Amino acid sequence: MMKKILITLSVCLAVFIGCTNDKDELLNPLGSDCTGVNASFVNDVLPIIQANCQGCHGAGSTNGPGQLTNYTEIKNAATRIKNAVVTGFMPRNAAPLPAAQIRLIRCWVDSGTPNN
């Protein structure tokens, strides 16, 4: 009897912990931890945007935030960029960015969009 209760309790706890993690996963699909992620604008963020976004957000673009070609433009649109790539809304007409790239962009924005 005691054993049954213990097993039931363990299962409940496992499910509970599982759900807590799921919720974090839902809010932060790639984990919310940016520890050890030293995202650089020049080495990480800019190349990702050049490769995946500038076809539609290049010079003269009026799509959404418009041009995303340099630090100032990208910084000014940082929160929108973060939301767009985390949700997979952007890049448009393409698969969402790989998780590691989304994390770099998110952590760069969350660390205050340094020009590094």
Ligand code: HEC
């Ligand atoms: C195939 C073209 C295309 C590509 C590629 C593309 N975008 Fe866009 N983007 C658009 C268009 C068009 C809009 C205007 C909103 C709409 O009509 O969906 C837009 C809107 C946006 C917005 C505004 C969203 C909002 O409403 O807050 C952001 C931010 C954005 N894009 C960022 C990006 C980033 C970052 C990438 C690369 C990872 C990217 N886009 C790739 C075409 C594109």
